[in-house]
Amino acid sequence: MHGTSALCIKSLNHFVIFAKKLLSLQVQTFYGDVMRFLGYQANQRFKHVLSRKMKGKGMLTEGMARLPQEETETLLITNHNMETKFKRILLKLSGESLMGRKQYGIDEERLAQYAAQIKEIHEMGVQIGIVIGGGNIFRGLSGASRGFDRVKGDQMGMLATVINSLALSSALTSVGVKARVLTAVRMEPIGEFYNKWRAIECMEAGEVVIMSAGTGNPFFTTDTGSSLRGIEIEADVMLKGTRVDGIYTADPEKDPTATKFSDITYDEVLARGLKVMDLTATCMCKENNLPIIVFDMDTPGNLRKVMQGEEIGTLVHN
Numbered sequence: 555m556h557g558t559s560a561l562c563i564k565s566l567n568h569f570v571i572f573a574k575k576l577l578s579l580q581v582q583t584f585y586g587d588v589m590r591f592l593g594y595q596a597n598q599r600f601k602h603v604l605s606r607k608m609k610g611k612g613m614l615t616e617g618m619a620r621l622p623q624e625e626t627e628t629l630l631i632t633n634h635n636m637e638t639k640f641k642r643i644l645l646k647l648s649g650e651s652l653m654g655r656k657q658y659g660i661d662e663e664r665l666a667q668y669a670a671q672i673k674e675i676h677e678m679g680v681q682i683g684i685v686i687g688g689g690n691i692f693r694g695l696s697g698a699s700r701g702f703d704r705v706k707g708d709q710m711g712m713l714a715t716v717i718n719s720l721a722l723s724s725a726l727t728s729v730g731v732k733a734r735v736l737t738a739v740r741m742e743p744i745g746e747f748y749n750k751w752r753a754i755e756c757m758e759a760g761e762v763v764i765m766s767a768g769t770g771n772p773f774f775t776t777d778t779g780s781s782l783r784g785i786e787i788e789a790d791v792m793l794k795g796t797r798v799d800g801i802y803t804a805d806p807e808k809d810p811t812a813t814k815f816s817d818i819t820y821d822e823v824l825a826r827g828l829k830v831m832d833l834t835a836t837c838m839c840k841e842n843n844l845p846i847i848v849f850d851m852d853t854p855g856n857l858r859k860v861m862q863g864e865e866i867g868t869l870v871h872n
Contacts, residue, residue, distance in 0.1 A: 639863040642681040642757065644784030644792045645672070646777070649687030649718055651797055651852060659690060660721050664852075669725035671857040672762060676731050680861060681757040683787050684764045685780035686722060688714025694772070708772035712738070715776060716745065719766035726762055733762040738770030738779070750786045757787070777831035781838040792844055793860060794831070795851025800868035801830055817869040830870060839870075846870040 647668065654661025676682060694708035702710075719735045726733040734756050737745035746752065748765055756763045768779035784792045801823075802812040820840035823830055830836060830848060839846055849867025850856055859866055 638675070638678050638680055638861045640680065640790040640861060642787065642789050643683070643861075644780060644787065644789040645682060645684045645857075646780040646792060646794045647684060647686045647722075647851065648796055649689035649691065649714065649776075651690075651795070652686070652718055652721075653690045660718065665721055665725045667854055668722065668851070669729050669731070671851070671854060672726060673729050673731050674855075674858045675861045676760075676762060678858075678861060682762045683753060683757060683783060683789060684719075684722065684762065685776060685783055686715055686718040686764065686766070687776040688712070688718055690714075691717060705772040708768075708774075711776075712767040712770070715768060716741070716766045719764040720744070723764055731762055732760060733764060735764045735766055738765070738767035741767075753783075753787050763787075775832050775835065777835040778838065781831070781835040781844065784844050785838065785842045789844065792839065792846045793857070794846055794848045795857070796848060797850065797852055798848075799850040799853075799866065801828060801848050801870070803828075815868045816865065817871065820870060820872055823870060840872060843872055845872075 652660050652664055652668075654664030672682060672684075688711050691714035692707075692710045693714075694702075694704065694711035716735070716737060723733040723735050735745040736748040736753060738748050740747050745766060748767075748770075753763045753765065765779075765783045768774055768776050769782055780792060780794075798806055800814045800816075801818060802809075802814050803826075804812040806812045806814075818828075820836060822828075823836060824833075824840075830846065831839075838844075847860055847867050847869050849860055856866060
């Protein structure tokens with residue numbers, strides 16, 4: 555009987571030791587999960603204080619060493635301008651801009667530049683939704699003028715936006731940014747079917763969400779699609795990245811006397827007939843109080859400057 559009691563006590567001691575080790579492992583795993591979640595928002599000072607406190611309580615031994623190398627490097631990023639003007643954005647990119655120096659299709663160099671700029675603001679903690687046009691591949695309206703059925707032409711244009719979205723998703727993934735393509739028409743497994751709540755869930759989880767195929771309906775441009783998505787995901791602003799650095803009184807590429815607006819109201823845009831976006835898209839943003847900043851996306855660093863509140867481009871507002 556005495557031997558049995560001793561054996562039970564010994565087993566209990568082994569169990570306690572095992573439980574302590576398991577708890578230590580769970581805490582280390584929890585620490586890793588916390589740091590992954592904080593990701594880009596966690597600055598170096600916070601990480602140091604958290605690590606020191608956990609070590610002081612005997613809760614951290616090899617937690618940081620257990621993190622993968624790329625995640626450790628992510629945590630060591632120091633951003634001296636963590637404050638951004640907007641928390642969640644809808645970035646509208648022109649399909650034509652993706653051509654870069656080419657006459658058709660996708661310029662890999664331009665695509666890489668865009669991915670680098672998006673990564674830069676993603677590291678600042680910005681939630682990013684993106685809509686891309688398809689004019690570098692096929693534009694439905696121009697197809698209709700050449701004899702295509704308008705509905706089929708617009709559907710071809712939707713597919714062009716999906717191709718561009720997949721290309722940008724791949725470019726973002728290659729630089730370490732998680733990206734997800736959502737489509738307005740069902741085409742799994744190419745992309746996940748879009749809905750507002752899924753898009754917001756993914757953005758809040760730190761993914762860049764690329765919303766493709768326009769609205770899923772013909773007769774609507776990607777400008778209208780971006781206005782709709784921006785309103786749906788409750789974006790603070792729509793950033794319209796173009797080849798020019800703002801809105802002018804006339805097309806600056808054709809009229810050298812054109813002057814630039816630093817800001818302009820929606821009413822003035824409509825009264826002057828300025829082609830910021832198509833009429834439907836402009837009215838949607840006006841009615842839902844979604845401001846637009848039109849800026850030159852082709853200049854590296856401009857996206858970050860907009861997010862930090864620098865006055866580049868043109869602000870359109872109510």
